[in-house]
Structure formats: structure tokens, C-alpha cells
Amino acid sequence: MKNTIVILLLATIGYYLGSIFVNIGFGDPRFVNGVKDTYLALTTSELKVANTVTSIVVNFRGFDTLGEVTVLFLAATALGGILYKKRHAVGERTVLFPASSIVKSGAKLIFPAIVLLGAYVFIHGHLSPGGGFQGGTIIATGFLLMLLAYDNFSVSHNVLSYIESFAGIFFVAFGIAGLMISGSFLENFLPVGNMNDLFSGGVVPIIYILVGFKVAAELTGVIYTVLHEKD
Amino acid sequence: MDSLYKMIEYGIYGAAILLILVGLYGALTKKSLIKIVIGLSIVDAGIHLLLVSIGYLKGGTAPIFSPGYEDMADKMVDPIPQALVLTAIVIGFAVTAVALSLVIRLYRHHDTLQIDDIKNLKW
């Protein structure tokens, strides 16, 4: 009975979604002279940022990114609150069996390379694919590898929260500086330089590096909290 | 040949919609809480694929002005859905993490993951 109702519901949703997307057409040029062309023109002429996705995420729609980073911060805080436990239970975690020595030495060998790759990805976010979110996630996976390999590898929550808070404060500070100097929140106020240089794009690479630090700290905190959870 | 091409092209929309439907089916009919979260994350993946495929342009390139590609602006795929999906993926991870921590908390209280056995969920 319940199954039939669900299948009928899904068939209705599928029919209407399908009838919408049959008319749209795959890969056709649409929105001629739309907001896409404006962004593509502005990113080369005004901002000198090679990666258009970066310039949209950080500059044209930077306020969205600020909200998103806030949501991440709230999620990390809520996770700590939901999985709250007594102080003496923190820091010890049960392992089914310890990692083998191959995993341990391999993790130690590969961990600096992973962190370096993450830093590269978010420093070059305005030139090549990648950016703060991707680089931060890659750094978090490096810490995840170390946490899996070593039972007693610990990350200081204080350091994580300092990194996170200072990155957030500087993000907002750059936004307010843009408001004061150029007239609107998060607008560029530094010299833009040449296209495809490392030091180009004004505030865009600086803000994306801050986002990278913030995302890395938050995701590492989330993983650390969940991993040290036990009955 | 041409019809095959067309079929595979529309297959992307079809696969994305089917992904959403399969995930919704799992979230609506399964009894285990972890299964419900898995279903919701499958719905997430389908929506991301749908949004990205709307912005695709036939024969287009990625919206990156690398050296030598400075005048390709009319051949680039739409960057706006990409930026939206980029943020949506990270938010989706945060939502999944909070949902799973709630699952752990519920298990500690009720010692079961079956939603039929957790009577306090009804109100």
C-alpha cells in the first residue's frame, strides 16, 4: 500500500521533471547576452582573473560564499554540541585493530605531499581549476589519513578554532574595506595586475586563500569530532 | 547515428532525474535511518548533475582564460551553475555530517535505528 503511493508520487514527479527538461535541449546556446556574458567580459576586462568560476564565487557572488562559510561554521559547532560528552572521555578512541607499519610509514611519507597539493590548489585558484573549497578539502583528507593511521595523532581544537576565526574575521574585514574604498561589499580595491600572473586579480586570491584555511580547519574539526565519538 | 547521439545527450537529463527518483524512493520507503541519509545524498548527487548539465554548451570549453584561450568567451560553458554547484556540494557535506551525528545520538538513546521502533519521533 505504502509502496504504491510512493511509486505513484515518484512517477508524477518524474513525469513533470521530464516534461520540463525535454523542452530545454542539451548543449544549446541560451541566455544570449545574459548574465553569463557579462561575467565572462567583466572577469577579463576588470578583474583580470583567469578562472571565471573563482571570480563568481569570490567576487561577483562573494556574499553567498560568506553565507556558505557561515553555514559550515554552524555545522561544525552543532556537531560538537550534538556529540557532546564528558571531558575525560575525549581524546581516547577505540580501534578495532591498529594500522600496519606499511600504512603508518606510507601515511607519514605522503602527508606533506597532500598538504602541499592542497596549498597549491588554493593558491592558484584564480589561474587554474581549484580554489579554497577544493584545496581546503584536500588538506582535510590529509589529516584524515594521519588520523586513520595513528591512533594517538591529535589535532589541537584551539589552533583549529583560532585559524578558523581569524580567517573569517579577515574575510569580513576585506569585505568592509571594499565597502569603504570602492563603494560596495567585497568589491576589489587592490591593483589587478596582468592576466595569468600569480599576483593578479586584486583581492580575489587573498580571499580564496582565507576561505581555504577556513574550510580546511572546519572540515578537519568535523572529522576529528566524529572520529573520537564512542559509546 | 544522429538519433543515438541525441539519445545519449538526453540520457544525461534522464540519468539525473532517475538518480533523484531512486534516492527519493530510498528515503521514503526504507526503515533504517542510515538508509534514509544515503537516499538523501543520492538525491543531492542527482540535483548537482542536473544543474551542471543545464549549463553545458555543445563543443564548449571550461570557463578558464588560460594563455592562448583569451578570446574564447563565446565558446565557454555557463560558469554560474558551476559556482552554485560548487557551494552546494560543500553545504551538502555539512548537512550530511549533522544528520549522521543526529543518527548517532538517536542510536545512543534508543539502541535501534528502525524508525518504527523510535516512538518519540511521532508527535
Add this chain to the structure above:
Amino acid sequence: MIYLILFAVLLLLMLAAAIYAVFQRDLLYAVIATGVISLVLSVIFYMLQTPDVALTEAAIGVALTTIIFIITIRNTVRHEDEHDKHSREKKIQP
């Protein structure tokens, strides 16, 4: 031509992994199947000329989401219909 066939194979693989993830009763296998969905999805994103999204999906969907699901399964139960009566009795007894 080969590009299109590869595309079709990837889409079918993704759908098969999704159906497997929903109908598999062992939750650990289901979680690995969702990881496969994310992996295939990142390749599809790359073929749709969106390298930024592909990087994000590969890092978050494959590594972080999977590991959080696995930790949850380790802290709770592994099978879908498991009621875990034993631990309840243990808690009531003393």
C-alpha cells in the same frame, strides 16, 4: 563516438550503483556504492567541462562523506534490519 559510448557506460554505471545502494541490506556495501556514485559523477563533471566541480566532488564525495558514513556505521549497526536487542537487554539488566 568512443566519447559517447564512454558517456553512456558511465551513466549506466552510476544508475546501477544508485540502485544497488538503495536496495542493499548491508549498510557498509551501500555506503561504498555511494562512494562509487560520487567517483563516477566527478568523471562525468570533468567530461561536461566543469573541472572545478569535479575536483570538489572527488575530494568531498569520495573521501569525506564515505568516511563519515563508515564511522557512523561503526558506532551503530551494520545491517539494515538489525534491531540490536542484545545491547538493549544489557542496558536494562543492571
